[in-house]
Amino acid sequence: MLADCQSFYASVEKAQNPEYTGKPVVVAGDPERRSGIVLAACPLAKAKGVTTAQRLGEAIAQCPDVVIVRPRMAEYIRVSLQISDIYRSYTDLVEPYSIDEQFLDVTGTLHLHGGSPEEMAQSMQRQVLAETGIYCRIGIAENKILAKTACDNYAKKNESGLYVLHKNGLENTLWTLPIHKLFMSGNRMTHHFQSMGIETIGQLAKTPLDRLKGMMRRKFGKNSDINAELYWRIANGEDDSPVTPQTHEAPPQSIGHQMTLPRDYGSLEEIKVVLLELTELVCQRCRGKGFMGQVVAVGCQGADFDRPTGFFRQQKMMDPTNVTNQVYRAAVQLLERHWDGQPVRKVGVTLAQFQDSGQYQLAMFDDRERAMALERATDALKEKYGDSIIMRAVSVTAAGQARDRSGKIGGHYK
Ligand SMILES: [Mg+2]
Structure with missing residues (x-):
């Protein structure tokens, strides 16, 4: 099954604010600015021509009495998790697909409910509505792609909000x-x-x-x-990908990498190259594990390890992240602020204070999505072909260590 929440953000607001009942409601990025974007519109607003991703100014023109609400992402995430919990009382195989859509595999638990798939879906639908005020539509089919198709193209248009798409009837659907x-x-x-x-x-x-x-x-x-x-x-409606529940691996205290350099680095520009390479390694590992950290720490040490020089400092970022450029920006700030200009022989970067990135990813507000898509692609390339298959241009400068390091097997940098 693929269960989708109708007009999710707007529905949460309407469910929790009775004064909005019967009124057209939109949730918009920045209600004060007419150039803001409509993130969600309730069915009443949609009926008056308001659409998601429309500019707020246009939405007001379409529907002058529209109620504009500022988004409360933390609350939407909480409700989304509450809905997951409801689904998990029907099957343990629940996979979030986005903040308002989840895949459910009920193959193994259907018999426990003693009814047809439609009856099971209807009971979920009722329970979600009763407990959260959210109306969900559920597509039912023998695999994920058909369930998604069933939901988007049929269940959403159905009175019942349910639709079973049969694989042997695709000719007519x-x-x-x-x-x-x-x-x-x-x-x-x-x-x-x-x-x-x-x-x-x-x-x-x-x-x-x-x-x-x-x-x-x-x-x-x-x-x-x-x-x-x-x-x-x-x-052809063929899809054998399983419904994969989110694994909840407990994050470690921190994930870090350090590197001893082949010579002293004396310029900020050179140290920054290595700092970027290390940040990339740390973030790549965090992405692989699904963690985002909010505290970044940077350490630098001189050539004479017995005579302690250098620094080890940390700072808290605005939001948890595992996007390389965001962590790097904070790391560079630390370096620029605390490096005393002495030659450096050892550099380390650590990310800490983790939370599950799966949950945070739901709050896609900025351009983070693009950065994440890029990093998913480069991570997948490295995973498949090795770290040297793609690297940042600075890594081919004299200061870069990534090229050298990728040639080593089990090298001490890793
Ligand atoms: Mg939806």
Whole structure:
């Protein structure tokens, strides 16, 4: 199942503020500025033409009596977790997909509830509504992609808010949908499919895979085979990815790396290169573990380790993060503030005071999403091909150590 909360942020506000009942409500980034963006609109506001991601000024023009509410992300996260807990009383296999959507695998627990999947979903829906005031819509199918399709294209439009999508009935459902409804296919891909003469999901599904690969190779080169197969499988409703509950590994006190340099580094610019490389290593490990830290510490030491020189200082950042550039910015501040200009032979960076990044990631407010997507991509490349497959340009300067280090196996820097 894929369960989605209707107009989530706006629904939380309406559920918790009875004075908004019967009024069109939007949650907007900065209510004081008309240039702010609508993050969520309740169904009443939507009925008057307000849309998510619209500029607030336009929303007011569409719906002059709209109530504008400042977001309370911490509360939305709390309610989201409360809803997860409700789902977990039906099955232990609950996977958050976004702040207001969760996948549930009820294969193993359905019999405990003694009813059909629809009846089980309806009971969840009622319980979530009773306990949080949020109305959820639930798509039901034999795998995640079909459940998501069932929710987005059918359950949301259904009176009951429920829909069962049968894999052997795709001819009359999924396959009749226009290609832009294909899960995972953005505007660019939609455009390409259309230029290949593919207008519906059914046309894509029925294109023989080899032919599709050939068509995509002509456009994107021969590395496009994997994508061709991915889209083809989605169009055919094939998906064997499991519903993976969030693992709750307790974070350690801190994660740090230090490096002894091959020579004394005497300039700020050189030390900063190594500082960036170490920060990248630390953040990469935190990302892999799903932790975000709020305290960064930097240490520098001179060549004579017996005669202590240098410093070890820490500072608290505004928000917990594992984005390299954000941690690096704080680390550089520490370096610039506390380094006394003496030659440096050993540098260390540590991140501490962790919380689970899965939870925080839900609060996507700034450009963090882009930075995170970039880092997910580079982390995956390094994981697969080794650390030297991609590195920052500064690492190929004389001060850089990453290139050298990546050649070592079990090197002491790691
Ligand atoms: Mg939603």
